[in-house]
Amino acid sequence: MNTKSLHTRLKMALLLHSRESGFAMVIAVSLGLIMILVGLTMTMRSQGDQITASQQKATDQALAAAEKGVAYYQQFINANRMLSRYDDCGPTNPDRATQPAGTSCSNTTAVSWANAATVPLPRVNSACNPGTADPDAIADAASTIWQAVDSTDVTKGQFRLVSYRYKPDNKNPDPNDDLSYYPGKGTLIVEGRMANSTSNDEETKAKAKAITRLQVVIPVKRPDIENVPIPGVWLGGSSTEDPDATGKNPIAANLLVNNCSLELTDINIVGSNFSAQKTDLSMPTLPEMPTTGVINLGTISTDTTIPVTTGPNASRHRPITFMGQPNTYVYSVDGMTGSGNTTLSVTSPNNVVIFLNGNIDKNIFVDYCRDVNGNRVSNCNPMNFKIFGRGPVGSFICLNGNRYLEAFILAPNYTVGVAGGGGGGGVKGAVWTRSWSNPNSSTVEGDCASNTANVVVEQQGSWSSLIGLQPKYLKPTIDPITSWQRQSVNN
Structure with a gap:
């Protein structure tokens, strides 16, 4: 073999071996860098995910x-x-x-x-x-x-x-x-x-x-007014005017008082279905008297019957629609005072409203549930007869203790009481007023200081009978x- 040729081949082999070694090093270094980058990326991603x-x-x-x-x-x-x-x-x-x-x-x-x-x-x-x-x-x-x-x-x-x-x-x-x-x-x-x-x-x-x-x-x-018990008696006066509400007078009714300092334990509630409560509600505002269709009776001091449906005066007594109720007779009365057994007869079952500008004294009977002949009406609803007291503070309604007034009374400034009561008398229906006249009240009117063992209020009626007369500030x-x-x- 030619010595020169062998030398040349050996030289070429050495050169090739040298080049492959350098390339492998480059690859190794590159792979290392890639692994480092991948590791850093995974670490950062893990931290980001966390x-x-x-x-x-x-x-x-x-x-x-x-x-x-x-x-x-x-x-x-x-x-x-x-x-x-x-x-x-x-x-x-x-x-x-x-x-x-x-x-x-x-x-x-x-x-x-x-x-x-x-x-x-x-x-x-x-x-x-x-x-x-x-x-x-x-x-x-x-x-x-x-x-x-x-x-x-x-x-x-x-x-x-x-x-x-x-x-x-x-x-x-x-x-x-x-x-x-x-x-x-x-x-x-x-x-x-x-x-x-x-x-x-x-x-x-x-x-x-x-x-x-x-x-x-x-x-x-x-x-929802139906969730509120209707009060048979509501007294909106202060503690000085009405320190013990109805006192010992028995009432078969729910009682509401705006005097929050009152001791309710002293109130004589008759019947397990009724209770006494303090309230922040306010009585409804008195409705406005209509400008037309109202019959002015002045002061009633003699026997009187309303409404008049026969005879020459019948044309004056015409019903109107009032507070959404059709066929309602509306009257304006300056006051009621009598001597002995003077009677205001309100025939039933008509819807009748009286705007009372003055007082009612104990010498007059207000009889709602009878017909023109004085006979008792069987389907009478006391809440269909409404008395709206418009008088100032100090006005009074003194009821005779021998007979009941069957009505709904809203009189925010009035004192209401029952004179005597030996035969049983007071209100059948509901009475919402300022104070109740009793011996401890500062607003006793004459001898109308209610002090009796007879029930002076018998609650009747429902909210459906008092459309437009809901209390203010209901929740x-x-x-x-x-x-x-x-x-x-x-x-």
């Missing part, structure tokens, strides 16, 4: 905290249902949903939750019902600061009120008619989050930043939530 998972968990926990907040305010509104018609901060205040947590209500004069301690909320701050919130508690509820879901366990998170706004379906509610504000809708916005933290740990910071906002709509409906009905929206907020 943060994302923490954020999702925190968001879920924030949602749970917000739901707790919604439940809290639902319960608060339901316990203080008159609050449902008032905004948390007033309708003209800037939307606190756009303000930082803890922002104070800048509208300090509006009738609202936030101003409850300084601006009275009609019939919200109950003097008669200690179960309702006081003004300071209502103002505290209007705060937008964060509060703990559970003060003993910070891990359950926090919630805060963002805003509550009420909008009646009626675009122009009447301020003098509280029922015109119903029905309507209350929009409640609440936020929830995990407890705030100053930690630099990314997971903890993610939890602190996760805030969930919930907006719910709460339907506010008209009160609305709060229905379940009808709308639920979730909104994420990142601070």
Whole structure:
């Protein structure tokens, strides 16, 4: 073999071997770098997934905290249902949903939750019902600061009120008619989050930043009057005027009193179906006397029968539609005074209304449930005969203690009493007035201080007989939530 040729081949082999070694090194180094990048990527992705998972968990926990907040305010509104018609901060205040947590209500004069301690909320701050919130508690509820879901366990998170706004379906509610504000809708916005933290740990910071906002709509409906026991006696006077309500006079009726300091145990209720209660409700406003169709009887001092349906005066006694009731005879009377057995006979079963401008004394009998011949009418409903007392404070209705007046009496400024009562007398129906004349009352009228063992009021009738005469400030009905929206907020 040629020595030169062998040398050449050996040289070429060495050169080829040298080149392959360098290429392998490059490949090895490249693969190492790729593995490092893949490892870093996987590590970063794992950390990102962990943060994302923490954020999702925190968001879920924030949602749970917000739901707790919604439940809290639902319960608060339901316990203080008159609050449902008032905004948390007033309708003209800037939307606190756009303000930082803890922002104070800048509208300090509006009738609202936030101003409850300084601006009275009609019939919200109950003097008669200690179960309702006081003004300071209502103002505290209007705060937008964060509060703990559970003060003993910070891990359950926090919630805060963002805003509550009420909008009646009626675009122009009447301020003098509280029922015109119903029905309507209350929009409640609440936020929830995990407890705030100053930690630099990314997971903890993610939890602190996760805030969930919930907006719910709460339907506010008209009160259901059928759930309110109808009072046979309602006394709206103060404690000085009427320190012991009806006193020891027995009444077979539900009793309502606006004197919240009264001791109800001294009231003599007859019958297990009736009870005495303190109330923040107000008597209905006296209806306006019609401008036409009213018959003026002046002062009644002699035997009188109404309505007159036969004879030359029958044309004057024509019924009208009054308060939605057709065929109603409406009269204006300046006062009733008699001597002995003077009687006003009101024939039945007609709907009859008397607007009383003065007093009724004990010497006159008002007899509703008889016909023109003096015979008892079997289908008489006392609530179809209504007396609306329009006199000033100090006016009185003194009933004869020997006979019953069968009627519904609404006389907000009057004192009502029963003179004597040896034969049984008083009211069958209902009487809503300022005070009851009894020996301990400061408004005793003459010898009309009721002091008898006979039942002076026998309650009859139902709400269906008193259309348009519902009490004021009845609590609305709060229905379940009808709308639920979730909104994420990142601070």
